[in-house]
Amino acid sequence: MTMQSSPYISFPGNASEAFPYYRDLFGGRLDLMTYDAMPSMEGFPFTPPPGSVAHATLEAPGITLTGGDNMGEDLPQLASEVYSFLLAFDSTEDAHTFIAKVADGGGEIAMPFEPAPWGDHYGQVRDRFGIRWDVMVDGSTG
Incomplete structure (x- = not known):
């Protein structure tokens, strides 16, 4: 398939x-x-x-x-804690650049990008439309 x-x-x-x-x-x-x-x-x-x-x-x-x-009245807002989009970057530099670009474009950092307990680098940024992007870099390549 x-x-x-x-x-x-x-x-x-x-x-x-x-x-x-x-x-x-x-x-x-x-x-x-x-x-x-x-x-x-x-x-x-x-x-x-x-x-x-x-x-x-x-x-x-x-x-x-x-x-x-979407069409209709009383449309739901996009900001939610029940979903996000995970982006895996090749380097911490690329991840920091992405996070800064989203934050500087009217977004906000939801969780600082830093080493995570499981070994990767991880953080969250919400863009100005309410979409949350989870950002990671594999700890073995970061």
């Missing part, structure tokens, strides 16, 4: 801001389609706000993110 995994994030109306941010953060190629660009909305069970993202895919080295804008 062949399989690939890609997180799909349903943004609360700000996917058009989030995906360019993630492209700047990770690099790669971004494909973004708004509902406005779709040939026909006939038969859709909702009327999306102008500029809403129907689907976006960011393909960058080591990560693929997909998502779009």
